[in-house]
Every structure is written in C-alpha cells, then in structure tokens.
Amino acid sequence: MTIATRLDTATALLRPAGASLRRFGTGVANVVRPAARVVWRIVGPVLRVITGAGWVVLGLGALAIVLSLVFDWQEFTFLGFVLLASVVVAAFFLVGRSSYGVLIELNPRRVVVGERAMGRMVVTNTGARRLAPTRMELPVGKGVAEFQLPAMTPKQEEEELFQVPTNRRAVIVAGPVESIRGDQLGLLRRAVKWADAVDLFVHPRTVRLASSAAGLVRDLEGQVSSKITNNDLAFHALRPYVPGDDRRYVHWRTSARIGQLMVRQFQETRRSQIIVVQPTGAQFFAGEDEFELAVSAAASIASQIIRDGTQLDVVSEAGPWRTRTVTSMLDSSSRLEYGHTGGFTTLRDLVRERTKRLPAPSVVVTVGGSKLSPGDIRSVQTLFGSDTTHLGVTAELGAQPRLGSVAGMTMLTVGRLEDLPGLFRGLSS
Incomplete structure (x- = not known):
C-alpha cells in the first residue's frame, strides 16, 4: 500500500471524528453561552466598579498571599492582607443611594465656529434626606468637566456653569451627567447617570450670496x-x-x-432642481483646513438656494443632508467627518449612488478641494442629461479667486470664503 493510499484512508477515518467534534463543540457553546450571559449579568456590575488601579492592587495582594504560602514569608502575608483589606475598605465608600435631579442647558444650542457657547448644569436634591458631598462628571465632546458638589439638604439646588469650546465645526455632545462614588485612592468607582446628553451644533462659517443662487436659476417657472x-x-x-x-x-x-x-x-x-455634491474623502483635499473651507462654501451656496425657495438636495458619503430649512441644512453640515469615504472609491460612484432616487437636476454643483481634478467633476457630467448645468467649486487655501471654464463646465476657485460672493456675482453677469 502506497503512502498516498494510507493518507487517504486515514483522512477518511478521521473525517467523521472531526465532524462529531465540531457538533459537540457547537452543542457545548449553545449551552455555555446563555449561562455565561446570565452570570455576566450578575457579576458584570460588580466587576465594573473595580478600576485599573483596583485590579493592580487585587493582583498584587493575591500574588503576595501565594508567595507567603509557598515560601512561608510572613512579610508577604502582611503585605497581601493589607492590599486586600484596602480594597474591602474602599468598598464601603460605594455604599449609599443618591437622589439627584439634574438639568443641562446649553445657550445657545447652535453657534458658528468661534462663537462663545455657555452651558449650565443645575443639580437638585430631590430626596428627603441630606446628601453627602459628591463629584459630578460631565463629558463635553472629547473632554470631561468635573464639579465638586457640597453636602446638599433636601430641595437644595446647586448651579455650575461651563464653557464649550467651539473652535472646530462639529456636533458636540454634552452629557450624560454622572455622579461618582469611590475611595480617595481610586481603587473602586461607581458612576450613576442622571441626565440625557444634549447636542451643541457648531455650524460652519457661511457668507451671503446674491439672490437666486447668483444666477444659477434665472426663471421663476422652471428651466x-x-x-x-x-x-x-x-x-x-x-x-x-x-x-x-x-x-x-x-x-x-x-x-x-x-x-x-x-x-x-x-x-x-x-421645476428648478439643484444638487450640491460635497465629498468628504481625504483624497479630494490637501488637508483638513481645506476641507473646512469647502464645507463652508457648500453651506453658503445651499443656504442661499434654500432662501430662494429652489428645490435642493445636498449629498455626501454619509448620505443626503436635511434641506427643509437653512438651520436643518447647517445641522447636517456639522455632522460631516473629514476622511469618511462611505465605501466609495470615486466621485462618480458617490454621485451615482446618492442621486439615483432624486429628481433629474437642472444644476449640479460639485464642491471639493485642490486634489479634486476637473476629470473627477467631468465624470459626474456623464450621469446626467445634456440639459443639466454643471458647476465646479474648488477650495484651495490661499489661492487667488478664479472663474473659468473647462470642457463646457464652469469652474470656480476659492482661496478664502470671502471670495465666494464676488465669484458668484461674476458668474451671474
């Protein structure tokens, strides 16, 4: 019998055994998985109160006890019990219930980049007994604001003010507020949420353009x-x-x-129908600052079109914007993230997918950065009929404002946001 024949025979014998083992493993997993969920539902809340420092102390305490038992070192016995006792003592700081009423207010809820935004947190003791001093943590964007509250009698209110940084366009989430119970060494920590999060919309800078989108749509009845x-x-x-x-x-x-x-x-x-295309992929921009200039230009154009009452759709990788009002459109622009591709590799794929359920446009405005070539914009032209007018807007930081034409398509180059109104006046003349 050859070696190949023996291998085939061994494989044929082992294949049923392998299938049986897989079935056994699947059955065990189906039994263990629900049991593990139940156990974690009970044990999880207990384990989550242990901080990183707490796990280190527990580990060192257990290691010291093991060493004392193995080598009979009394010093390690003392050290192990001290470390474990510190965790036990820290657990007493978690005991107790609090009754807070927390209100978060942002004034205003919508600001332009660079404008001042203030927040207010009002904490009330809604219970019938005195509450001990505690610490409140309020996540604001990527940071956390900490407030130390004094002891509070029933119905007592404490007010804390905070400022929200608005140096970048974004949707900043303030909250939810958490009251923190724990020991001074930071071994154990129990957090309780008391209020829902509140959104602050930081809108991009915009400029006012001439009426009727500076001549993009001239007639009242339609094109x-x-x-x-x-x-x-x-x-x-x-x-x-x-x-x-x-x-x-x-x-x-x-x-x-x-x-x-x-x-x-x-x-x-x-009926006049305008589509504004605002890609967010990093391949279309020289950097994030250039992307912000492009978003401001697109928002300025869209704002004027909405004010003129012309039908508008704005699309990007993340999906269509809300364009019922100027405010809702600016809220959508605040959610854009630089570098988000949405799975699209080319501008043409993006426009084809995002506009296939929209009415046929009379004007398509594509806003991009210095790395968005005329060829990219021309590729969009092939998706629409000959009656559709195409306009390309290129944001290039520091560039001289330019108005030109490439292959029958009007091209604008914007170096500063303030250049946009003058370029559109030249477009309509």
Whole structure:
C-alpha cells in the first residue's frame, strides 16, 4: 500500500471524528453561552466598579498571599492582607443611594465656529434626606468637566456653569451627567447617570450670496428644456392641427390668414432642481483646513438656494443632508467627518449612488478641494442629461479667486470664503 493510499484512508477515518467534534463543540457553546450571559449579568456590575488601579492592587495582594504560602514569608502575608483589606475598605465608600435631579442647558444650542457657547448644569436634591458631598462628571465632546458638589439638604439646588469650546465645526455632545462614588485612592468607582446628553451644533462659517443662487436659476417657472410638448408655458412654434389636439391652443389669427388650423407648440419646462455634491474623502483635499473651507462654501451656496425657495438636495458619503430649512441644512453640515469615504472609491460612484432616487437636476454643483481634478467633476457630467448645468467649486487655501471654464463646465476657485460672493456675482453677469 502506497503512502498516498494510507493518507487517504486515514483522512477518511478521521473525517467523521472531526465532524462529531465540531457538533459537540457547537452543542457545548449553545449551552455555555446563555449561562455565561446570565452570570455576566450578575457579576458584570460588580466587576465594573473595580478600576485599573483596583485590579493592580487585587493582583498584587493575591500574588503576595501565594508567595507567603509557598515560601512561608510572613512579610508577604502582611503585605497581601493589607492590599486586600484596602480594597474591602474602599468598598464601603460605594455604599449609599443618591437622589439627584439634574438639568443641562446649553445657550445657545447652535453657534458658528468661534462663537462663545455657555452651558449650565443645575443639580437638585430631590430626596428627603441630606446628601453627602459628591463629584459630578460631565463629558463635553472629547473632554470631561468635573464639579465638586457640597453636602446638599433636601430641595437644595446647586448651579455650575461651563464653557464649550467651539473652535472646530462639529456636533458636540454634552452629557450624560454622572455622579461618582469611590475611595480617595481610586481603587473602586461607581458612576450613576442622571441626565440625557444634549447636542451643541457648531455650524460652519457661511457668507451671503446674491439672490437666486447668483444666477444659477434665472426663471421663476422652471428651466426650459429642449423637449417639445403640446402643453406648457414657453412658446416654441406653430404646427398644423391634428385630430386630438386641444382647441385651446389653436392660433386663430394665423389659421384665418393661411386657411389652415394651426396650434401652438411649447418647450417643456421643469421645476428648478439643484444638487450640491460635497465629498468628504481625504483624497479630494490637501488637508483638513481645506476641507473646512469647502464645507463652508457648500453651506453658503445651499443656504442661499434654500432662501430662494429652489428645490435642493445636498449629498455626501454619509448620505443626503436635511434641506427643509437653512438651520436643518447647517445641522447636517456639522455632522460631516473629514476622511469618511462611505465605501466609495470615486466621485462618480458617490454621485451615482446618492442621486439615483432624486429628481433629474437642472444644476449640479460639485464642491471639493485642490486634489479634486476637473476629470473627477467631468465624470459626474456623464450621469446626467445634456440639459443639466454643471458647476465646479474648488477650495484651495490661499489661492487667488478664479472663474473659468473647462470642457463646457464652469469652474470656480476659492482661496478664502470671502471670495465666494464676488465669484458668484461674476458668474451671474
């Protein structure tokens, strides 16, 4: 019998055993997993109160006890019991219940980058007994504000003020507030949440543009397309009457002059629809500051379009923005994160996916950074019909404002946000 034959025979014999072991392992896991969840539900809250320092003390205490038992060293026995006793003593600091009513207020709830935002935390003793001094922690964005509260009698209120940093566009979450019980050595720590989180929207800087998005959409009824229809507003030409035509559109004067019924033809008009594309992928920008300039430019354009009452959609990798009002649009812009790709590798893929359920646009505005090439923007043109106007806005820090045209597409270069109104005035002239 060859070696290959023996290996095949051994494999055939071991395969059923392997399948049985897998089934056994799956059965054991199905039994152990629910039991582990129940145990963790009971033990988890107890283990979570032990801090990192507490685990170190427990570990050193247990190690000292083991060494004392193995080598019969009395010094380690004393050290082990002292360390373990310190954890036991720390547990007494966790005993007790508190009854707080906590209110968090931010004034205002929406600010522009750089504006001052103040917060107020009001803590009330809602119980019927005196509460011992305690420490309150209030997460604000990536930081934590700490407040030391004195002993409080029933119905007593304590007010604490804090300032929220607004140097970057973001949605800053303040809260939830936690009261902290624990020992002075930081071995054990029990936190209780008392209030829900409150959002502070830090909007990007914007500038006011000329009305009607500086000439992007000039007509009130809608944009005239090249499609000919029998019933609309924009007159195109006359043609001979055919049975079934609406007699309301018969041009009687011309019909009487030439002796044949003639009816009006129209160019189809449609409601103005603008789509603003704001990518967030890092490959389109030279840096985060350039990205912030692009977001401010996009928000400025979108704000003016909403004020003019034109139908607007704004899309990015994270999804569509809320554009019902200027405030909701700015709230959406505050949530953008630099470098978020959303799984899209190209600008064309992003626009195709995010606009496939939107109405056909009359204008598409693409806002990007210095690394967004005209080729990227031209790739978007192929997704829409010939009636769609395309505008590219490039944010390039420190660049001279420029207005030009590439392959029939208007291109704006913005070096500062203040350049945008002048460029749009040149666009509409």
